[in-house]
Amino acid sequence: MVGEALAKSPEVAAARAEEAGAQGVLEADGRWVRENPQLEVEYGTDAVTQDQGERRLSVALSQQLQVAGQRGSRVERAEAALAAAQARRRGVELRVAREAANAAAEWVRREAHLRVSDEALTAARALEEATARRFAAGDVAELERNAAALERARAEARSAQARAALGVARAELNRLLGRPAREGLTLALETVALTGELAVEAPEVEAAQAEAEAARAEEKLLRRERIPDPTVSLGYERESRLEEHATGPDVHTGSMVVARLSVPLPLWNRNQGELAAARARLAAREAERESREREVEAERESARENYEAARSAEAALTAALPGIERNLSLVQRAYEVGEVGLDALLLARDRAYAARGEAIDAVAEFAQARAALLRASGRLPTGEVPR
Numbered sequence: 034m035v036g037e038a039l040a041k042s043p044e045v046a047a048a049r050a051e052e053a054g055a056q057g058v059l060e061a062d063g064r065w066v067r068e069n070p071q072l073e074v075e076y077g078t079d080a081v082t083q084d085q086g087e088r089r090l091s092v093a094l095s096q097q098l099q100v101a102g103q104r105g106s107r108v109e110r111a112e113a114a115l116a117a118a119q120a121r122r123r124g125v126e127l128r129v130a131r132e133a134a135n136a137a138a139e140w141v142r143r144e145a146h147l148r149v150s151d152e153a154l155t156a157a158r159a160l161e162e163a164t165a166r167r168f169a170a171g172d173v174a175e176l177e178r179n180a181a182a183l184e185r186a187r188a189e190a191r192s193a194q195a196r197a198a199l200g201v202a203r204a205e206l207n208r209l210l211g212r213p214a215r216e217g218l219t220l221a222l223e224t225v226a227l228t229g230e231l232a233v234e235a236p237e238v239e240a241a242q243a244e245a246e247a248a249r250a251e252e253k254l255l256r257r258e259r260i261p262d263p264t265v266s267l268g269y270e271r272e273s274r275l276e277e278h279a280t281g282p283d284v285h286t287g288s289m290v291v292a293r294l295s296v297p298l299p300l301w302n303r304n305q306g307e308l309a310a311a312r313a314r315l316a317a318r319e320a321e322r323e324s325r326e327r328e329v330e331a332e333r334e335s336a337r338e339n340y341e342a343a344r345s346a347e348a349a350l351t352a353a354l355p356g357i358e359r360n361l362s363l364v365q366r367a368y369e370v371g372e373v374g375l376d377a378l379l380l381a382r383d384r385a386y387a388a389r390g391e392a393i394d395a396v397a398e399f400a401q402a403r404a405a406l407l408r409a410s411g412r413l414p415t416g417e418v419p420r
Contacts, residue, residue: 038133042212051321110250117243124236142397343402
């Protein structure tokens with residue numbers, strides 16, 4: 034169920050796409066040469082002016098080089114961004130998995146409530162028929178017949194409400210599973226509580242830490258980019274020009290290989306604005322990281338308390354059910370032999386069905402508290418509860 038929800042979730046797909054994009058950025062930033070080479074071709078002629086045969090051709094290939102270690106800082110930034118994307122993806126997966134586990138527990142709860150409501154309706158109808166026969170025979174008063182009819186009407190209302198609630202829960206779970214809203218489900222609550230996953234750090238904290246590292250690497254990169262990047266070029270020049278000699282004018286042709294080096298002078302632009310913004314982002318990311326750590330610690334402690342309370346409640350209410358059922362059976366027999374009246378029977382039934390409902394709620398709430406604790410511990414709801 035959890036695996037199906039993760040496979041069909043658009044949010045998980047989006048988070049995985051973001052992670053793939055961060056992986057692509059890392060691969061691109063890992064290149065040793067970042068800028069493309071530049072090819073320059075120049076040709077000059079006097080054909081449209083003096084037409085004395087002068088020609089000039091030059092071809093040069095230039096490449097900008099980064100000599101201040103910018104590649105290392107870019108790789109650090111990209112690795113931190115990838116780590117943050119991976120943590121966010123895990124966070125989305127954990128949230129979607131918890132939502133699916135909660136929806137499954139809710140669906141099981143509503144299905145169990147519907148079974149109890151239908152059972153109560155069947156019993157109420159049988160009681161109404163029996164009371165009507167006894168009233169016709171003169172064994173009971175009209176008051177009891179009317180009370181039985183009222184109990185049947187209440188049972189019908191509760192059954193209708195339980196059926197509607199089950200439909201809502203089914204639609205929500207099917208939405209998370211990527212299925213049609215009215216598709217049937219077959220699920221046992223135990224499937225929400227399998228065993229087997231090791232603990233990991235809370236993804237919110239991991240993402241905040243990675244984003245702080247990315248901001249720190251960005252600030253380092255901007256500081257290194259203040260060092261000018263030289264551009265080296267290698268070219269070939271060929272020139273034909275008219276020269277005067279004693280024997281007369283002659284066209285002289287010459288060629289040479291030219292090497293150039295250019296370095297920008299960082300006089301006005303030294304990344305002042307970008308550095309100030311990067312330092313501010315770094316301070317903000319550090320504050321966010323500290324905030325996430327506090328939130329996760331508080332969430333984990335709260336989830337642990339809720340889990341222990343839900344476990345105790347589930348155990349207590351489940352253990353009390355046999356005694357309640359026994360009391361209902363005894364009152365039912367006493368009513369059949371005329372030892373108690375209808376009010377006592379209806380009261381016993383109300384208590385029994387209320388106890389069943391509370392036990393059903395306790396089981397579902399225990400499953401949801403367990404999923405919340407695992408989520409706060411950075412685990413899928415199919416993991417073991419941490420001690």
